[in-house]
Amino acid sequence: MDFSWTEEQIQFREKIVKFAQQELQSNLIDLDWREEFNRESWEKCGKFGLIGLPIPEHYGGTGTDILTTICALEALGYGCKDNGLIFAINAHIWAGEIPILTFGTEAQKQKYLPKLCSGEFIGAHGASEPEAGSDIYNLKTTAKIQGDKYILNGVKNWVTNGPVADLYIVFANVAPEKGKRGITGFIVEKDFAGVAINRKISKMGLRTTQLGELFLENCEVPSENRLGQEGSGLAIFNHSMEWERGFILASAIGTMERLLESCIQYARKRQQFGQSIGKFQLVSSKIVDMKMRLETARALLYKVGWLKNNKKTAIMEAAMAKLYISESWVQSCLDAIQIHGGYGYLTELELERELRDALGSKLYSGTSEIQYQIIAQFMGL
Numbered sequence: 001m002d003f004s005w006t007e008e009q010i011q012f013r014e015k016i017v018k019f020a021q022q023e024l025q026s027n028l029i030d031l032d033w034r035e036e037f038n039r040e041s042w043e044k045c046g047k048f049g050l051i052g053l054p055i056p057e058h059y060g061g062t063g064t065d066i067l068t069t070i071c072a073l074e075a076l077g078y079g080c081k082d083n084g085l086i087f088a089i090n091a092h093i094w095a096g097e098i099p100i101l102t103f104g105t106e107a108q109k110q111k112y113l114p115k116l117c118s119g120e121f122i123g124a125h126g127a128s129e130p131e132a133g134s135d136i137y138n139l140k141t142t143a144k145i146q147g148d149k150y151i152l153n154g155v156k157n158w159v160t161n162g163p164v165a166d167l168y169i170v171f172a173n174v175a176p177e178k179g180k181r182g183i184t185g186f187i188v189e190k191d192f193a194g195v196a197i198n199r200k201i202s203k204m205g206l207r208t209t210q211l212g213e214l215f216l217e218n219c220e221v222p223s224e225n226r227l228g229q230e231g232s233g234l235a236i237f238n239h240s241m242e243w244e245r246g247f248i249l250a251s252a253i254g255t256m257e258r259l260l261e262s263c264i265q266y267a268r269k270r271q272q273f274g275q276s277i278g279k280f281q282l283v284s285s286k287i288v289d290m291k292m293r294l295e296t297a298r299a300l301l302y303k304v305g306w307l308k309n310n311k312k313t314a315i316m317e318a319a320m321a322k323l324y325i326s327e328s329w330v331q332s333c334l335d336a337i338q339i340h341g342g343y344g345y346l347t348e349l350e351l352e353r354e355l356r357d358a359l360g361s362k363l364y365s366g367t368s369e370i371q372y373q374i375i376a377q378f379m380g381l
């Protein structure tokens, strides 16, 4: 077993950290307050090649293997504080590009992937509905075939990137009487008749990612935009979730590393009772816990990366990584605030935003409770 990065991967990591630190430093406190998506930074990431990392070069990506993709996303999380921008990129890659790459026809791949990889197009994923959250197979959106097109009707109420997206991977049921075996995937362009994104939804964290509600009212989707076969939506959704859960929090490893470093620095510098606060065991043990969490989370992530690099199934491992990284990220944000004392509570220290951003990770791509359920099922419970 070899945990070391190659010289090339180390250099790639350094290049991304430098790019992120120099090019992606916007006035984030202000953007967060105004809930604004940073399109300029998105475009810079597109030019740099970060938006199409795991997509083959002949479809416009950089053809980066999955472990190196993880390394790159970790570097992005370390160098860039805009978790909202990073979340937008992750949603776009794992739930937008990967389903098209894996299940799309050659024509769909040629048509959509180059634009998605360059960042010209923003991708989004519409599965969740008002009555179908964790119980996603209970979705009510329908798709009826009519000549050479499908007519979709329904509402998707949690669409990350929704208000700025150019295309949506949407799940609808072509045969509700068959239950989940009727669920089918579609590629829906924002300009198709009957598509409306009705509002930007305000939220606690990740405020620089746009979240919207997608309305499909007699929406006309050409048959050639069906993703996979009729009834294969379940397999597409589960495949997307395996990839998304496995890697959507790779960047959070970099973020946790940055938080850890700032806590070490602060605990060394800040003096109370005539000594640095890092000398108090109740402070240093928090920092040790942050380090332990970081390294454990990293090991779980790399295991999923190794499995997928070797074309193996990683459903349980992806659920374990998602669960552990999200819970660790939240706890490490809480610890970082505590270590910084009253200053940690101030907006200008940017730790409260980190906490608000981190909390979302316990909910999207399946809540922590759902990850517990998946892991329990794999253990035969």
Ligand SMILES: Cc1cc2nc3c(=O)[nH]c(=O)nc-3n(C[C@H](O)[C@H](O)[C@H](O)COP(=O)(O)OP(=O)(O)OC[C@H]3O[C@@H](n4cnc5c(N)ncnc54)[C@H](O)[C@@H]3O)c2cc1C
Pocket: 091, 124, 125, 126, 127, 128, 132, 133, 134, 135, 158, 159, 160, 161, 206, 211, 360, 363, 364, 365, 366, 367, 368, 369, 370, 373
């Ligand atoms: C920031 C953010 C971005 C999102 N982006 C997208 C997106 O791009 N596309 C998309 O389709 N969806 C998206 N979602 C939706 C997300 O996938 C759902 O919020 C999530 O699956 C939970 O569904 P729900 O909110 O309806 O909660 P519910 O399913 O109603 O759950 C409520 C509570 O009950 C618990 N619960 C439910 N079932 C069980 C069970 N079987 N066992 C134990 N506990 C259970 C849950 O864990 C939770 O604590 C996003 C959500 C957030 C917060």
